[in-house]
Amino acid sequence: MLDVQGLGIRFGGNQAVQDVTASIPAGQITAIIGPNGAGKSTFFNLISGFYQPTSGKIVFLGEDITPLKTHQVVARGIARTFQTTTIYRELSVLENAMIGHRVRTKAGLLDALLRTGREKRDDQESRAGAMRALERVGLATQANRPAGALTQEGQKRVGIAMALSSDPKLLLLDEPAAGMNPEETVNLMALIRELVAGGLTIALVEHKMSLVMGLADQILVLHHGQKISQGTPGEVSRDPAVIEAYLGSHAHGGQMGQSTQGADHA
Ligand SMILES: Nc1ncnc2c1ncn2[C@@H]1O[C@H](COP(=O)(O)OP(=O)(O)OP(=O)(O)O)[C@@H](O)[C@H]1O
Numbered sequence: 519m520l521d522v523q524g525l526g527i528r529f530g531g532n533q534a535v536q537d538v539t540a541s542i543p544a545g546q547i548t549a550i551i552g553p554n555g556a557g558k559s560t561f562f563n564l565i566s567g568f569y570q571p572t573s574g575k576i577v578f579l580g581e582d583i584t585p586l587k588t589h590q591v592v593a594r595g596i597a598r599t600f601q602t603t604t605i606y607r608e609l610s611v612l613e614n615a616m617i618g619h620r621v622r623t624k625a626g627l628l629d630a631l632l633r634t635g636r637e638k639r640d641d642q643e644s645r646a647g648a649m650r651a652l653e654r655v656g657l658a659t660q661a662n663r664p665a666g667a668l669t670q671e672g673q674k675r676v677g678i679a680m681a682l683s684s685d686p687k688l689l690l691l692d693e694p695a696a697g698m699n700p701e702e703t704v705n706l707m708a709l710i711r712e713l714v715a716g717g718l719t720i721a722l723v724e725h726k727m728s729l730v731m732g733l734a735d736q737i738l739v740l741h742h743g744q745k746i747s748q749g750t751p752g753e754v755s756r757d758p759a760v761i762e763a764y765l766g767s768h769a770h771g772g773q774m775g776q777s778t779q780g781a782d783h784a
Pocket of ligand 1: 529532534554555557558559560561
């Protein structure tokens, strides 16, 4: 579904992502792991058009999307969540999901202010799109509650619904299990499996290794911005380069101690 070739970005003297060639196959769950500062979030920011790469190419469904802006990337079918998803606590669950949908609709601010015909049509479309997204994450019955009244898990689902309401083909989840307890993490894993069974392709960045090992069809390992391994969970966890990176990072106070199975709380 998505191929990156020689992808790289430099911030001043810091090569945050370097010469990464990798693919995200359709209909699967791909996990991107690596120590703190390995370049995982930056990799997502490149794919989703938040950052422009300084080298390399991003090809999505056969189209070179490298120069596209975020809203154009969303329109092609790639949506993402954020490490700390911003939900609007005082707005309803439905209104939050509608915000995600609006990035695809054509009415601009002027249409919204003047309540033009297009704005009204788009509003109905947004409502319908947002409701479909809420159904997919199991929140349809909570649509009219203020988002801030939901549990931590519920709020995470709102964040996922916001991304889903643009009806993506590829969904990027940035640390979806952060701050979740073991039970919530298991529920989240079930939701991710359901979404993939429904035809979605998912790539996720996650530190909780129980989630990664239990969910991923394939894992891409980054270290110092470079790809050091790619394969099934079994292949990657046996790869000496990965073990070395994790142990080295742990010795230097990184979070890779969480890399060993069962070492996290999930
Ligand atoms: N906008 C930016 N400007 C300058 N440097 C940046 C920027 N974004 C990321 N970096 C640098 O790029 C490197 C990779 O950071 P990134 O956040 O992608 O790592 P990560 O693997 O997601 O880490 P973590 O697991 O801690 O979230 C780091 O050295 C970081 O300081």
